[in-house]
Amino acid sequence: MPLRLPPLSSLRFFEAAGRHQSFKLAAAELNVTPSAVSHGIVGLEEALGVELFVREARGLSLTPAGADYLSYVSEAFSLIAAGTQRLPTRGTHRAIAVSCAPTLASRWLLPRLPGFRSRWPDIDVTVDTSHRQVGFPVDGFDFAIRLSRVPVAGAAWTRLFGERLVPVCSPAYRDSLVDAHGNVELRRATLIHVSTASEDWQAWLERTATEGVEPTGGLRFDTIQLATEAAMMGLGVALGRRPLVDRDLAAGALVEASPLTVAAGTVYWLVSAEHADRRPDLLDFRQWLLAEAEGFENDPLGSDTAAASRAAIR
Structure with missing residues (x-):
């Protein structure tokens, strides 16, 4: 049975207007007229049978139903954008995106990256050290390294070291x-x-x-x-x-x-996005990282010395 979906153009108008709380600003962002945005949203409201905005002389605001619907539409557009970004295109490749705490990134991950690059020189890696929570797949990350007592449900967690x-x-x-x-x-x-x-x-x-x-x-x-x-x-x-x-x-x-x-009661975990088993480069990075973690926990000084030596050579 086909999904019941409103027109994509009307949803774009609604998402932009809801985010800006303004038909005028939404029109400027989408390079259309405010009238086109207004008519598109009226058509969307008629199709859904729900009023999405409160239109008053002082301005525009979302109804409770509109605010709830906006969260779903915004996430849907984010997912589409993330999925589009992941598509393989001719002559381009996408870097592996990793979210990691600053201390672990500088003291553990960074000294090991030269070893990874020496084995896979054509695979790029992006490391983000902000403290924000990562949402898979909306935020576009492939992996996150997190400190936690136990794995969190809903994602693939693998122990690195304590x-x-x-x-x-x-x-x-x-x-x-x-x-x-x-x-x-x-x-x-x-x-x-x-x-x-x-x-x-x-x-x-x-x-x-x-x-x-x-x-x-x-x-x-x-x-x-x-x-x-x-x-x-x-x-x-x-x-x-x-x-x-x-x-x-x-x-x-x-x-x-x-x-x-x-x-410590907490452990470092590797959190993998759902798609991590679909790309060979992500599988290589995951297996390499787990091997590095195992060697580090068993022999931290030996593993660090080896990593430092590889970095010094290059």
């Missing part, structure tokens, strides 16, 4: 906390917090049964990367995320302010 939390700071700052007996007095430290992290100092203190440390004071940053850099600069003690900080610990830029580590 984390362990350990207090870290610069060598000089650690020396300033050592008492006469050679013990680090963490209670005297300035704690560095990550305001966006789901697990911070309170979680570490509770799980290690550490007492005498005030968990709320100190410095606050909105990214793990900034907090880690602040610790390297000697501003205080941050909660390092191993294995992401293993390279800094091995290089001596950071040292452990406490030997106590706890497993």
Whole structure:
């Protein structure tokens, strides 16, 4: 049975007018006259048997039914645009689009991309590090790397690797906390917090049964990367995320302010769009990324060293 759909031209008029709340602005965007937009929407309302706009002297506004319908029409146009963008065209190819948190992108993904490019030089990769939620397939991403306790229903989630939390700071700052007996007095430290992290100092203190440390004071940053850099600069003690900080610990830029580590409750996951199994380049990227993650979790320093060596060669 064929779908009952209104004319596409009328839907375009409605979507633009609803978005702008103006027939005039919609007409300018679509390069038609305001009268054409108005007549098209009147025809749409008659075809649907529903009033979509309230027309008043002070301006135009959507009815409740119109506002609800606009959300569906807008998403439909977004899906059509995303699907059109994915079509293979002569002489062109589309980059693999990946959404990833800034710290993981700079400290883990970026050092590995030269290795991927050396194997697949004709496949381009776009990395987006904004904190916004990704909607598949509307936002046009092929993959997202997310930190979560459990997979979210409705998408293909594959575990990459977990984390362990350990207090870290610069060598000089650690020396300033050592008492006469050679013990680090963490209670005297300035704690560095990550305001966006789901697990911070309170979680570490509770799980290690550490007492005498005030968990709320100190410095606050909105990214793990900034907090880690602040610790390297000697501003205080941050909660390092191993294995992401293993390279800094091995290089001596950071040292452990406490030997106590706890497993984080969150895990890094690779989230794949529904179409990821339909394109050979996406399958190659997914398999490569999972292999890199497995090697990193089993041997973080060895994997990082190999990645750094590949990057230095090119």
